[in-house]
Amino acid sequence: MNPIGPAVKRPATLDDVAAIAGVSAKTVSRVVNRDVNVSAATRERIEAAIRETGYRVNQAARSLAASRSFLIGAFMPHLSSFYFAEIFRGAAKACRQYGYHLVLEEFDHGADSVVDRYEQGLRGAHCDALILTPPVCDDEKLLDALDRDGLPYVRIAPGKQLGRSVAVGADERRAVEQLVRHLWDAGRRRFAIIAGPADHAAAMVRERAFCDALGALGGDPAGVALTRIELNESIAEAGRIATLDLLRGSNPLPDAIFAFNDEVAIGAMAAIRELGRSVPEDIAVAGFDDSYIAQLVWPPLTTIHQPIADLAFQAVRLVADPEGFSTGNILLPTRLVVRGTT
Amino acid sequence: MNPIGPAVKRPATLDDVAAIAGVSAKTVSRVVNRDVNVSAATRERIEAAIRETGYRVNQAARSLAASRSFLIGAFMPHLSSFYFAEIFRGAAKACRQYGYHLVLEEFDHGADSVVDRYEQGLRGAHCDALILTPPVCDDEKLLDALDRDGLPYVRIAPGKQLGRSVAVGADERRAVEQLVRHLWDAGRRRFAIIAGPADHAAAMVRERAFCDALGALGGDPAGVALTRIELNESIAEAGRIATLDLLRGSNPLPDAIFAFNDEVAIGAMAAIRELGRSVPEDIAVAGFDDSYIAQLVWPPLTTIHQPIADLAFQAVRLVADPEGFSTGNILLPTRLVVRGTT
DNA sequence: TTTTTCATTGTCAGCGCTGACATAATTAGA
DNA sequence: TCTAATTATGTCAGCGCTGACAATGAAAAA
Structure with missing residues (x-):
């Protein structure tokens, strides 16, 4: 292997290919760029020459031109x-x-x-x-x-x-509505949101959708406790700390938490465990993203799948x-x- | 916003900057490339011109040249x-x-x-x-x-x-040796490895290191059960399935599992749980990488940190x-x- | 047949920059 | 002081490719 420097072998250029195929460089360029107006015979000859030389387009030259x-x-x-x-x-x-x-x-x-x-x-x-x-x-x-x-x-x-x-x-709003209905039907009434960073507008739309859906079911959107995570090294850790803060300041405790994403949700579960409460008996937890870890933690995490x-x-x-x-x-x-x- | 096509505003070139600074393009190039032989006064004038024009080097041209x-x-x-x-x-x-x-x-x-x-x-x-x-x-x-x-x-x-x-x-070998000693000191004697893909040579070195270290402590390297994960959509899921296979075919069960990485380890923990066994009481589990999820699963995962x-x-x-x-x-x-x- | 059309191929400048080299300005040394 | 070395700056070709346009040839229309 070589240090960065002059290439060991000069790569083939359009001209090299053109010389072999007996055409102009421009025609080779046409083949490379899938231009339509090239006769089948010429195209084949050029493609053979390209294979022979191992030609690859030089992006820098192409970009410049x-x-x-x-x-x-x-x-x-x-x-x-x-x-x-x-x-x-x-x-x-x-x-x-x-x-x-x-x-x-x-x-x-x-x-x-x-x-x-x-x-x-x-x-x-x-x-x-x-x-x-x-x-x-x-x-x-x-x-x-x-x-x-x-x-x-x-x-x-x-x-x-x-x-x-x-x-x-x-379509995040729709899934959030389903989530709220799911929690509501399970008898949950005291909701909390562990929210993402304030500049994450999509997440804020979700928060609003959550409250709206709650209102539509006869719940009290204003009663939803909301904490925002403080970003640090690990977002799950941030979720754990935010949840700890939230729970310590809550009386009664919420019975359902909607987290910014799965990682935060897992942090929230860790926090709940730390306070001696259990998921989902005491507090339900839902995440967002349906990342692969959602299936692997215990209990497996309810979440919203997005593609x-x-x-x-x-x-x-x-x-x-x-x-x-x-x-x-x-x-x-x-x-x-x-x-x-x- | 615009579709891809001719740039809306032609970006400034070296020549533009040179004209403003009253020097040649080459001298501007020298400043841009931090060449030493440029007088302080000239450099300053050019830097001002660069700021004024918002000049950015054109990588394509630079690459080509x-x-x-x-x-x-x-x-x-x-x-x-x-x-x-x-x-x-x-x-x-x-x-x-x-x-x-x-x-x-x-x-x-x-x-x-x-x-x-x-x-x-x-x-x-x-x-x-x-x-x-x-x-x-x-x-x-x-x-x-x-x-x-x-x-x-x-x-x-x-x-x-x-x-x-x-x-x-x-230095994976060293940490693996520490791990083996740690497991051995905790009284573990029946070891299994949930190994990574066969073409992952570094992981195979780890497997060998594990067996070597075991032998050095008086254990039986040949008795280490080894299963290789089958790659699929999710590596943790692959770990779960491989562990399930391994445990179902083992009698007695291993009392310590060393997994290819943390995700596989988490899959292994899920498998152990599924079979009604507990971690670490029945089976100890160790991962590799010290990913952030290692701290978040329950129980938190013993693992090897690498930078x-x-x-x-x-x-x-x-x-x-x-x-x-x-x-x-x-x-x-x-x-x-x-x-x-x- | 002649003209028109159109598909196919070619010519060539130049994209913006840098390497090699030349030259001018300055400083150090004799 | 004058020359040699050093530093600062300039000149210019050309990297490999494509866009604009020209030229060619063959088929279609008149």
């Missing part, structure tokens, strides 16, 4: 490694399908300013488009900066300024597929998954 | 979203620090051939270097392909052909830092974290 980078950027907030991994999985799949590459920018929620991260990081990558997840998808300063630079973006699950861009979302990877896939498709932008917003289904904690 | 892409590639196997997220976090931090960008290639362990993924995906990105995690870091065909293309790479925790490349690893993010950081540093390659291999510390399951 076409003034496109074929890069799609994304911020990766550290709210949940499951959410993060799923987003990546869906986005990567779509990128592969549409001939793009993913550029990821780390974003340490709380410590960094997204706009700074954009200015100092992603902006320099000259992406063709960005996909934005919560909470950065609702950061107005960031959106302003992107609009200023004329950089297209798709938002995943935005909670504010819904008309501002094309967006891909999940995270598909959300990201669709987001990339919107920008990468030439026909994508005409599609308009996309709303994917969610569903309540009842397990042992409720 | 310098024949470097400033991209570092990585495969992202779906073995553990925690591991994945940590690797990413460390690598992204280092990339930021050294002026590189990360390109991630999805790799669906089991379904895909890594070499295909490389040929069809990452190779086209023309990365300057790759960082390889298990299990792909031990894929000889991939390494052959990389060597053939003269593409530098750093391996993280390789388990085979250790001399073949620069590598960053964790995953730092591993990736160092790997990127080796290729990105001009002085990196002279550093040679790097071995980072691990430690046994004893919690409630043992």
Whole structure:
């Protein structure tokens, strides 16, 4: 293996392929880019030459000439490694399908300013488009900066300024209504929400949906106790601490907790256990995301499933597929998954 | 927001900055690239012009001219979203620090051939270097392909052909020895290993280390029951199924299980619970990685901590830092974290 | 047949930058 | 003082590709 430096073997170029196939470089370019107007015979000869040389398009040259980078950027907030991994999985799949590459920018929620991260990081990558997840998808300063630079973006699950861009979302409201009804029917009456960070607008929409649904059933939305987690190293730990605080200050204790996500819910379960209470007998717990750990903790966690990877896939498709932008917003289904904690 | 297409505003170029600062484009380039031979006065004027224009280097042009892409590639196997997220976090931090960008290639362990993924995906990105995690870091065909293309790479925790490349690893053997001693001292005598995929060489080294350490204590390495997980949608689920199989075929039951990673360990705990046994009374369980969920399950999981993010950081540093390659291999510390399951 | 159309292929400038090299300005040394 | 070494800046080709446009040839229409 070699240190970074001049490539050991000069990769084949369009000209190399063209010389072998006996055509012009431009015609090879046409084949590579799937241009229609190339005769079958020529195409075959060129494809053979491409195989022979192992030719791969030089993205830098292509980008420079076409003034496109074929890069799609994304911020990766550290709210949940499951959410993060799923987003990546869906986005990567779509990128592969549409001939793009993913550029990821780390974003340490709380410590960094997204706009700074954009200015100092992603902006320099000259992406063709960005996909934005919560909470950065609702950061107005960031959106302003992107609009200023004329950089297209798709938002995943935005909670504010819904008309501002094309967006891909999940029907969170519906599943939250199902959850509230499920808890209500089980006789739960004293609700608490362990909420996510205040700038996570989608989560706040869920909180509102929770209260609305409760009101519709004759419950008291104003009586719902709400604590917001303080972000720290581990979000589950943050959930545990927030729940501890909430429970210590509650009399009577709530009998149902709706957590920001599964990790927070698991932290909440740890807190309940610490205070000598049991789930679901004393307190029911519900999470959000249906991450794989929801099935593995004990008792298995009731949660709301949303198609995270598909959300990201669709987001990339919107920008990468030439026909994508005409599609308009996309709303994917969610569903309540009842397990042992409720 | 705009569909992908011609940029709305033409970004400033070196020439634009040069014109404002009254110097040549080359001198601006020198400032941008932190070349030393630029007078302070000139540098200041140019920096002001850069601020004024909002100039950002065009990576495509820079890449083309310098024949470097400033991209570092990585495969992202779906073995553990925690591991994945940590690797990413460390690598992204280092990339930021050294002026590189990360390109991630999805790799669906089991379904895909890594070499295909490389040929069809990452190779086209023309990365300057790759960082390889298990299990792909031990894929000889991939390494052959990389060597053939003269593409530098750093391996993280390789388990085979250790001399073949620069590598960053964790001292897994030492922590495994501590674990075995810990289990032995607690009176455990019937051991089982829920092992990872067969191509994960680093994990196999751990298995061997486990048996060696057992032998050193006077135990019977040959008596260690070993099952390998079958990869499926969820690795924890794979761990649960493998453990179920193992326990159903065991008489007497093992009294200690060492799992491939924390997620598998959690699956194992679920299986033990399903069979009506308890952790740690009947069976002790230990994982690997010290992921955040290890602290949240009940009982909290005994596991081996390894600095995953730092591993990736160092790997990127080796290729990105001009002085990196002279550093040679790097071995980072691990430690046994004893919690409630043992 | 001649003209028009259209599918196919070619030509060439130039995207924005950097490496190699040349030159000018300054400083150190003799 | 003058020359040599050093520092600061400039010139320019060309990285590999694509967009705009031109040219060619063959089929369709007149």
